[in-house]
Amino acid sequence: MKSLLVIFTLMFQVAVFAQDDNLTIVAVGEATLEKDKMVIQDAYTGGGLSAAQKNAASELVKLMRNDFSFYQKKFFLVEAAPNNTAFRQTTNYDYWNSKGVRYLGTATVDKAAGDNMKVTVVFEDIKNKKQIYNNSMTTTIAGIRRVGHEMANAVYKHVVGKNSIFTSKIVFVSDRNTRGRKTVKEIYMMDFDGKNVNQITNHGGIVMSPSMSSDGRYLVYSLISNAKGKRNNDLYLMDMRTKSASILSNREGVNSGAVFLSGGKKIALTLTVSGNAEIYEMDVDSKELRKITNHFSADVDPSITADGTLMTFLSDRPGKAMIYTMDPRGTESNVKRISFVGQFNATPRFSPDGKEIVFSSWLDNSFDLFRISSDGQGLSRLTKDFGSNEDPSYSNDGEFIAFTSQRVLSRVKIDQNIYIMDRDGGILGAITAGFGNCISPRWYNF
Amino acid sequence: MRVFEIPKFNHPAFNFYLRRSGYIHIALVACTLISGKVAFDIQRAQQEKNLELIQASVRVDMVAMPTQTLNELKNLSSGVEEAQKEEKAEIVKEAEKVVEKVEPKEEPKVVDKTPDTSEAFQEAQAAKKRKDFLSKLKTIGNKKVESEGTQKAEKGLYGDKESALKNLVLSGNKLSKGTAMYGDGAAGDLTAFQAYASRLPDLVRPHWKLPSFLMDKNLKCRVRVWLNSNGEVARAVVYQSSGDTEYDQRAVDAVKAAAPFPALKEEFGKRAQNGDILLGFPL
Numbered sequence: 001m002k003s004l005l006v007i008f009t010l011m012f013q014v015a016v017f018a019q020d021d022n023l024t025i026v027a028v029g030e031a032t033l034e035k036d037k038m039v040i041q042d043a044y045t046g047g048g049l050s051a052a053q054k055n056a057a058s059e060l061v062k063l064m065r066n067d068f069s070f071y072q073k074k075f076f077l078v079e080a081a082p083n084n085t086a087f088r089q090t091t092n093y094d095y096w097n098s099k100g101v102r103y104l105g106t107a108t109v110d111k112a113a114g115d116n117m118k119v120t121v122v123f124e125d126i127k128n129k130k131q132i133y134n135n136s137m138t139t140t141i142a143g144i145r146r147v148g149h150e151m152a153n154a155v156y157k158h159v160v161g162k163n164s165i166f167t168s169k170i171v172f173v174s175d176r177n178t179r180g181r182k183t184v185k186e187i188y189m190m191d192f193d194g195k196n197v198n199q200i201t202n203h204g205g206i207v208m209s210p211s212m213s214s215d216g217r218y219l220v221y222s223l224i225s226n227a228k229g230k231r232n233n234d235l236y237l238m239d240m241r242t243k244s245a246s247i248l249s250n251r252e253g254v255n256s257g258a259v260f261l262s263g264g265k266k267i268a269l270t271l272t273v274s275g276n277a278e279i280y281e282m283d284v285d286s287k288e289l290r291k292i293t294n295h296f297s298a299d300v301d302p303s304i305t306a307d308g309t310l311m312t313f314l315s316d317r318p319g320k321a322m323i324y325t326m327d328p329r330g331t332e333s334n335v336k337r338i339s340f341v342g343q344f345n346a347t348p349r350f351s352p353d354g355k356e357i358v359f360s361s362w363l364d365n366s367f368d369l370f371r372i373s374s375d376g377q378g379l380s381r382l383t384k385d386f387g388s389n390e391d392p393s394y395s396n397d398g399e400f401i402a403f404t405s406q407r408v409l410s411r412v413k414i415d416q417n418i419y420i421m422d423r424d425g426g427i428l429g430a431i432t433a434g435f436g437n438c439i440s441p442r443w444y445n446f
Numbered sequence: 447m448r449v450f451e452i453p454k455f456n457h458p459a460f461n462f463y464l465r466r467s468g469y470i471h472i473a474l475v476a477c478t479l480i481s482g483k484v485a486f487d488i489q490r491a492q493q494e495k496n497l498e499l500i501q502a503s504v505r506v507d508m509v510a511m512p513t514q515t516l517n518e519l520k521n522l523s524s525g526v527e528e529a530q531k532e533e534k535a536e537i538v539k540e541a542e543k544v545v546e547k548v549e550p551k552e553e554p555k556v557v558d559k560t561p562d563t564s565e566a567f568q569e570a571q572a573a574k575k576r577k578d579f580l581s582k583l584k585t586i587g588n589k590k591v592e593s594e595g596t597q598k599a600e601k602g603l604y605g606d607k608e609s610a611l612k613n614l615v616l617s618g619n620k621l622s623k624g625t626a627m628y629g630d631g632a633a634g635d636l637t638a639f640q641a642y643a644s645r646l647p648d649l650v651r652p653h654w655k656l657p658s659f660l661m662d663k664n665l666k667c668r669v670r671v672w673l674n675s676n677g678e679v680a681r682a683v684v685y686q687s688s689g690d691t692e693y694d695q696r697a698v699d700a701v702k703a704a705a706p707f708p709a710l711k712e713e714f715g716k717r718a719q720n721g722d723i724l725l726g727f728p729l
Contacts, residue, residue, distance in 0.1 A: 023685075024640055024717075025668065025724040028647045028700075034655040074658035160659055342511050363511050370511065381515045424516045 035076040036102040036159075040065050042080060044088050046110035053117055056141045057109035060119065060148045064105065066193060067152040067166045070400070070420070070428060074160065075103075088122070096126045103132075103159070112138050119144065121151045123158075132158050145196060165395045168192045168445040170402055171200070171210050171219070172418055176436025182226050185439075187219070192395070192420075192443070194431030201238070201245070209257050209440060213264035214306075216240060216446030218284070220248065220267055222256040235269060237284065248287065257301050258282075261308050261328075268292060268302040268311065268328060279313055281328065291331050301347055304328055305354030310374065312338070312348040312357050323348045323359055325374060338376040347391055350374070351398045351423075358382070358392040358401055369403055371423070382425035389419075396445035399423055404439045405430075639714035643723050646671075646707060650725060653703040656696060665693045666729060669701055672721040679705040685724055697727040 043057040068075045078101065088106050096104055105123045112118040116138050123133040133155045139147045149166040156164040169189055177184040185206045190197040201207050205225040212219050219238040224231055235255040238245040249255040253272035260267050267282050271289075277298040281290045292311065293299040301314040311328035314321050323339040326332070339345050344362040351358070357374055360367040366388035372379045383389045388406040395402065401423060406416040416437035421427045432438040667688035672681040682701045684694045710718050717723075 023670070023722050023724045024643045025726050026643045026647050027726040027729045028650050028654055028697075030728045031654045031656040031661065031696075032651075033661055034657050036657060071658075341509070361511055363513075371516075379512060380519075381512045384513075384515045384518070424520075426517060 033073055035072075036074065037078050037100050038068055038075045038103040038105065039078050039080045039096070039101050040068070040105035040107070042083050044083060044086065044106065044108040046108070048111040049109065049117070052141055053109070053111075056117070056144045057107070057119075060109070060144050061107050063145060063148040063193075064107070064121075064152045067149065067164070068156070070165065070193075071156075072426065072428070073422065091124050091126075093124075093126055093129045101126050103155075105155070115140050117141075117144070119147055119151075121155075123155045145191070149191070163397060163445070165192050165397055165400060165443075165445070168396050168443060169216075170393075170418065170431070171212055171442045171444065172432070172438050173207060173210065173440045174432075174436040174438045177204075178436070184226065187221060188435075190431075192431070194418075194433075197435065200240075200243075203245075210442055211259045211267070212240075212442065212444050212446075213260045214262060214444075214446065215264055216444065218260070218264060220258045220260065220284075222254075222258070248284065249282065259302055259304060261304055262306050263308075268304055270300045270302070279311075292328050293326070293335075294332050299324075302328070303349045303357075305350050306352060307354065310350075310354055312350060312374070314346060314348060321345050323357065323372070325357075336376070338372060338374070339379075341379070342370075349392055349394060351394045352396060353398055356394075356398075356423075358394065360390045360392065360403075369401070369425070382421065383427075386427065391440050393441050393443045394423075395420075395443045400428070400443075402431075402441040402443050404441060637714070638711060639717050639722075642708070642711070642714060642718070646704075646723065646725060649707060650700050650704040653700040654697070654727065655700070656693070660690065660693050660696075663690070663693075665690055667694050667697050667727050669697050669725045669727065670721050671701060671718075671723045671725060673707060673710060673718040673723070675710050675715055675719065677705070677707040677709045679707070680719075681721070688727075693727075697725075700727075701725060 040061055043061045045054050045057050049057070065077055069077050078099075088108055091104060102125070103123060104126055105121065108120040108122075110118045110120070117140070118136055118138050120136040121133065122131060124130065125132045133151075135151060135154065137147045137151070153164045153166040156166065168191075170192055171187060171189045173185050174188055175183055175185045177186055183206055184204055185208065186199055186203065187201040187207050187210045188197055188199050200219065201221065201223075203223055203225065205223050205227070208222050208224075210219060210221040217240055219240055220235065221238070222233050222235050224233050232250060232252070233254045233256050234250040235248040235258055236245045237248045248258075248267075249269070249271070251271055251273040253275075254270060254277065256270055258267045258269035261281070265284055267284060269280055269282055270277050271280050272278075276296060277300050278291060278295075279293045279299050279302050281292055282288065292302070293313070293315070295315070295317060297315055297317040299313055299315045302311050303313070304311045309327060309329070310325055312323060312325045315324050316322070317324070318337070320342075321344050322337060322342075323345050325334075325336050325338055327334040338348075338357065339359075339361075342361040342363070346360050346362075346367070348357045348359040350356070355374055356371055358369060358371050361370050367390045368384060368386075369382040369389050369392050370379060371382055382401070383403075383405075386405060389403050390406070392401045392403040394400070399422060400420050402418055402420050404416055405419045406414055408414050414437070416439060417430045417435075418432045418438045418441045419427060419430050665688035666686075667684055668686040669682055670685040671679060674680050679702055682698050684698060687694050688697075
């Protein structure tokens with residue numbers, strides 16, 4: 001009797017579960033992306049603006065359209081018909097909705113005191129029939145680009161929930177000052193869209209591998225001086241506020257490939273002072289050194305995640321240049337090989353979240369860019385048949401990669417420019433042109 | 447004479463029976479819990495197995511730098527889907543005829559039709575010429591697929607071993623590893639009901655769209671679908687919510703937009719009408 005009871009209970013239980021869950025699951029798979037249609041109307045300009053100011057107003061709208069068009073996966077920019085009224089009207093949501101538009105942007109530029117202009121930007125969510133952004137700023141013609149980028153970023157942040165690249169900067173090296181036989185390379189900084197280029201160093205030598213602290217206060221770079229005498233590869237530190245540079249390290253051999261660790265107080269760099277390239281950590285103030293790698297093979301080109309727990313670097317331990325990761329807080333700690341294929345791999349760089357590494361690799365007679373997750377999985381190719389591509393750098397939000405692409409124009413002439421692509425390898429275009437050979441882009445947002 | 451005895455709590459046997467009763471109760475409770483857990487686990491395993499059966503893939507080890515870029519691979523896979531639609535449209539018709547001849551009670555191994563009805567095979571060959579991707583892919587994992595795949599693929603779902611192979615190779619060559627590493631997921635093992643269910647994702651996917659802000663969140667939901675005998679969606683409800691109402695709603699909308707699905711067959715119609723199909727967004 002008791003056993004019967006037990007069996008009954010058991011069967012009852014099974015019946016209950018079986019009834020509920022005997023379902024066949026089939027996976028639909030990843031969704032395709034629904035792009036949001038966006039219209040940014042021509043600027044409405046108030047009375048009393050000068051011709052130059054009106055120009056700036058149309059520049060502002062162009063700039064915002066250009067900004068959003070970088071995010072091709074998120075927004076689909078539709079050209080707007082010319083405004084048929086002189087002033088901004090209340091939005092006809094039904095009209096725009098019928099056109100399938102999700103976001104509508106308008107800019108109004110009015111005259112303000114002196115040379116100033118009052119810029120009002122309004123963005124509306126047509127589908128939900130509400131304003132998502134409405135802000136005014138007063139600026140001059142010179143400041144209108146910065147204002148435009150900031151406002152576009154605010155709109156983007158509202159829609160997507162995180163910062164865009166619109167206020168970011170790219171530091172790079174160009175040889176445009178070369179005169180005669182001696183090559184001169186200097187560091188420049190520009191907005192992410194290639195505008196607003198400023199020269200930063202002026203050594204008249206070969207400057208290379210720039211790296212900025214995350215707050216934009218300090219710049220560290222290497223210099224091979226063109227001055228007569230011993231030519232060594234020395235490491236310099238520049239205070240961006242005073243623009244004064246000082247030598248950080250001028251040890252025998254190479255002092256190069258420096259990158260800032262988060263906090264901006266320490267750098268990781270490559271030194272060949274021991275006769276063999278090793279990666280060291282250096283305190284910027286005390287200049288004290290600590291070995292991060294310690295191996296008879298050459299270890300170069302460090303890149304460190306924002307939290308400072310993982311470093312990727314290039315090593316020829318297996319006999320070929322391969323990518324490794326390790327914990328940079330110790331010496332030779334947790335060293336792990338990431339890449340196992342490729343004839344020659346170079347310049348591994350972390351994505352901002354530290355989950356991916358982009359690097360260049362020699363394949364079919366040129367360098368191309370590849371991506372691999374930082375645990376060594378998911379190797380995939382990003383560029384192909386697009387010149388020789390090197391020196392990748394992730395954007396601050398991890399959605400884009402800046403890199404240099406080299407074209408051979410003739411037997412004696414090559415052309416090297418900085419390009420931007422999305423993180424899946426969709427090329428957006430060059431952002432430098434006619435500015436000498438541009439190399440070593442580094443993407444920052446501060 | 448007294449009919450009822452007054453219970454004596456100091457009776458020598460009382461403690462004995464009390465203890466025994468206690469043990470039995472504890473044993474009963476334990477039994478219930480254990481059996482429940484076992485049944486639940488079996489059920490879960492069954493559920494997972496179903497999922498794996500329909501999601502087959504092959505692991506491809508990297509032996510050289512990939513020659514195809516990510517974007518090329520993406521375009522490639524969408525090309526395959528288009529090619530498959532063409533193929534399926536014709537081949538499925540053939541398969542249906544075959545099934546009608548077979549006795550309805552028999553477990554419909556649709557594919558009892560042997561490869562010598564080589565029309566399907568020729569069709570596949572033609573498709574192969576149309577798309578040159580196969581030749582490109584040959585270098586990757588071709589050997590493995592042939593050794594493991596041929597026997598199973600020959601009795602493939604639609605009598606079409608080429609497309610089954612394409613699927614396998616492509617799944618392995620995609621962005622990351624597949625969802626299952628088992629080699630026994632070939633289409634030949636599916637029941638008619640599972641085969642029917644496995645056709646639904648292709649129909650739903652074109653309607654499965656997300657705005658970018660939901661795309662980045664890695665959400666997941668499952669929709670339970672009740673079908674009418676003519677393939678219309680009678681009900682579609684969220685079975686496992688993603689936690690985001692818009693995401694759930696878009697999944698349900700995708701199912702409804704994709705309807706009507708192919709008409710149900712009698713042998714498994716009951717199950718589809720009872721809501722035995724779960725669509726996973728994305729898994």
